[in-house]
Amino acid sequence: MAEVAEKTAAVFPPGEAAAGTPAVKTVELTKRFGRTVALAGLSMTVPRGEVFGFLGPNGAGKTTAVKLLLGLLTPTSGEGWLLGRRVGDLQTRRRIGYLPELFRYQGWLTAAEVLALHCELAPLPRSSWKDEVRTALETVGLTDRANDRVGTFSKGMQQRLGLGAALVGEPELVFLDEPTSALDPVGRHDVREIIRGLAARGTAVFLNSHLLSEVEQVCDRVAVVDHGRVIASGTMDELLGGTAVRVRVTGLTQADKNKLSDFGRVDDEDDQITFTNLNPDRVPDLVAAIVAMGGRVHEVAPRHETLEDRFLQLLADEEKN
Amino acid sequence: MPPVLVIARLTVQESSRRRLLLALVILTLIVVGFSAWGFNKITTVTNSAGETLPTQQVDLITSQLLIVVTFMFSGVLALSAAVVAGPLISGEVESGLLLSMLARPLRRSEVVLGKWLGLGILVAAYAAGAATLELAAVDWATGYLPPHPIELTLFVAAEGLVLLSLGLLLSTRLSGITAGVIALVAWLMGWIAGVVGDIGTGLQNQALENVGVVSHLLLPSDGLWRGAIFAMEPDSLIAAMRAAGTFGRANPFAAVDPPPVPFLLWVAIWFALVLGLSIWSFRRREI
Numbered sequence: 158m159a160e161v162a163e164k165t166a167a168v169f170p171p172g173e174a175a176a177g178t179p180a181v182k183t184v185e186l187t188k189r190f191g192r193t194v195a196l197a198g199l200s201m202t203v204p205r206g207e208v209f210g211f212l213g214p215n216g217a218g219k220t221t222a223v224k225l226l227l228g229l230l231t232p233t234s235g236e237g238w239l240l241g242r243r244v245g246d247l248q249t250r251r252r253i254g255y256l257p258e259l260f261r262y263q264g265w266l267t268a269a270e271v272l273a274l275h276c277e278l279a280p281l282p283r284s285s286w287k288d289e290v291r292t293a294l295e296t297v298g299l300t301d302r303a304n305d306r307v308g309t310f311s312k313g314m315q316q317r318l319g320l321g322a323a324l325v326g327e328p329e330l331v332f333l334d335e336p337t338s339a340l341d342p343v344g345r346h347d348v349r350e351i352i353r354g355l356a357a358r359g360t361a362v363f364l365n366s367h368l369l370s371e372v373e374q375v376c377d378r379v380a381v382v383d384h385g386r387v388i389a390s391g392t393m394d395e396l397l398g399g400t401a402v403r404v405r406v407t408g409l410t411q412a413d414k415n416k417l418s419d420f421g422r423v424d425d426e427d428d429q430i431t432f433t434n435l436n437p438d439r440v441p442d443l444v445a446a447i448v449a450m451g452g453r454v455h456e457v458a459p460r461h462e463t464l465e466d467r468f469l470q471l472l473a474d475e476e477k478n
Numbered sequence: 479m480p481p482v483l484v485i486a487r488l489t490v491q492e493s494s495r496r497r498l499l500l501a502l503v504i505l506t507l508i509v510v511g512f513s514a515w516g517f518n519k520i521t522t523v524t525n526s527a528g529e530t531l532p533t534q535q536v537d538l539i540t541s542q543l544l545i546v547v548t549f550m551f552s553g554v555l556a557l558s559a560a561v562v563a564g565p566l567i568s569g570e571v572e573s574g575l576l577l578s579m580l581a582r583p584l585r586r587s588e589v590v591l592g593k594w595l596g597l598g599i600l601v602a603a604y605a606a607g608a609a610t611l612e613l614a615a616v617d618w619a620t621g622y623l624p625p626h627p628i629e630l631t632l633f634v635a636a637e638g639l640v641l642l643s644l645g646l647l648l649s650t651r652l653s654g655i656t657a658g659v660i661a662l663v664a665w666l667m668g669w670i671a672g673v674v675g676d677i678g679t680g681l682q683n684q685a686l687e688n689v690g691v692v693s694h695l696l697l698p699s700d701g702l703w704r705g706a707i708f709a710m711e712p713d714s715l716i717a718a719m720r721a722a723g724t725f726g727r728a729n730p731f732a733a734v735d736p737p738p739v740p741f742l743l744w745v746a747i748w749f750a751l752v753l754g755l756s757i758w759s760f761r762r763r764e765i
């Protein structure tokens with residue numbers, strides 16, 4: 158498909174492609190493998206310079222979406238644009254970095270040689286390779302292993318190297334597919350810092366991850382995908398609008414608990430009842446209602462909804478539908 | 479450096495760093511050493527009168543033995559090319575090695591051509607190196623040199639390239655081991671079909687003869703091998719076989735005529751078709 162798309166005229170003229178167009182745009186992008194629908198009509202826009210989190214459970218279609226955008230898979234239908242030009246355009250790929258989920262690099266080359274290879278393929282001017290390689294090695298913390306063969310690296314080190322390779326040439330858009338899957342907590346922290354650094358210099362980052370706390374910490378905007386469809390998207394603030402309140406209470410019957418659903422979605426676990434999307438102003442009313450039913454309130458703990466809460470809720474809602 | 483050459487360089491570099499080249503060089507030196515010793519023994523053979531064989535007879539025996547030794551070399555080359563080409567693309571797709579590379583401005587056609595070129599350089603270098611060493615050893619041991627050493631090298635190299643091309647084509651779709659095994663079996667079947675064709679010629683049976691012709695068109699490795707044989711045969715032997723009529727042509731280790739020009743043209747077309755098909759197939763592969 159990549160070859161076919163290369164020949165396809167760009168939707169946006171080159172001048173327009175340089176600015177003003179989103180980093181990623183898809184319209185009804187669909188991929189089927191036989192009868193299996195891997196991606197069902199993905200339509201989304203990722204603005205330039207933002208860190209975009211693409212979330213979803215295993216098999217939701219996250220990696221398929223990235224591979225479609227990079228021209229590694231052929232869409233069954235729909236369209237996509239990267240940096241204002243159609244997916245598969247060769248020139249656009251000069252401005253893109255990619256760390257695959259299945260990261261693997263030439264084991265017979267040294268780390269510096271792998272990075273130089275990516276400089277060559279990018280292609281960057283030969284005079285810049287040395288600095289690019291040095292900077293990438295420093296960024297991912299592999300300077301002292303620059304001349305070691307990749308075959309001797311641990312998985313975590315190979316993932317760091319892959320991240321370094323994705324960063325050569327100061328790309329305008331970077332796809333990171335589960336970039337911390339093989340990393341220890343220090344490595345994960347480093348990756349978050351690298352992503353923040355990319356955002357600071359205006360690079361758009363498309364981050365595929367199941368690690369919700371990680372996404373919550375670095376992303377400006379997220380989309381949640383399940384069974385190949387986007388089931389929610391927006392900025393973090395839009396997605397995490399509500400507050401959850403956990404109440405530890407005894408003396409209520411199941412019928413009493415059911416009546417409390419007026420205060421929001423109820424998650425009942427032994428003597429802990431959690432109300433999601435509850436306006437904090439209504440907490441006194443909730444406590445009064447419990448007491449009126451004869452319940453004994455031991456603890457009331459309001460807390461902000463986490464991305465994990467929201468994610469699980471979205472998936473549960475999707476399951477019901 | 480153009481992307482095709484970058485991929486070719488990587489392919490050569492991988493073979494070198496994985497010590498494939500070193501292993502082949504060592505094995506080749508061992509075989510050449512042994513064969514030199516064996517060929518030298520021909521010159522010491524005596525007839526019933528206790529005299530060493532005349533030069534003409536030594537040349538004849540040497541040429542026949544050289545054909546057998548070259549058959550082994552061409553087999554090693556074909557086998558190596560098939561086994562190495564089998565996983566050349568599929569292995570890197572399966573491992574994920576190509577993912578980050580194909581996200582660069584790199585055409586899939588450049589990957590296919592680069593890998594073909596890289597392995598093709600190795601095949602040609604091996605054919606040239608092994609032929610030079612073996613012919614030098616034979617010359618030293620017996621004083622015999624085949625009449626067309628350059629053609630011999632070219633035909634053996636081309637046979638290796640055929641197997642490389644077939645393995646690479648299969649590698650765009652099948653797993654490495656499957657592609658390698660199919661290429662290898664195809665090479666053996668091609669050789670056997672050539673033998674069947676020879677038998678057909680000997681028996682003047684058109685159907686059997688056609689088996690050989692069709693197999694040479696589908697996979698020209700055996701046809702090229704016949705070219706290599708012809709390049710090694712002394713003129714006196716060719717004249718004797720021609721005099722023997724169709725019977726003289728019914729020998730898988732003999733060639734009465736050089737490969738016809740239309741066949742050589744077909745080989746060029748075959749390479750273009752197989753490479754084109756490989757590119758087409760890889761472009762459509764989901765990665």
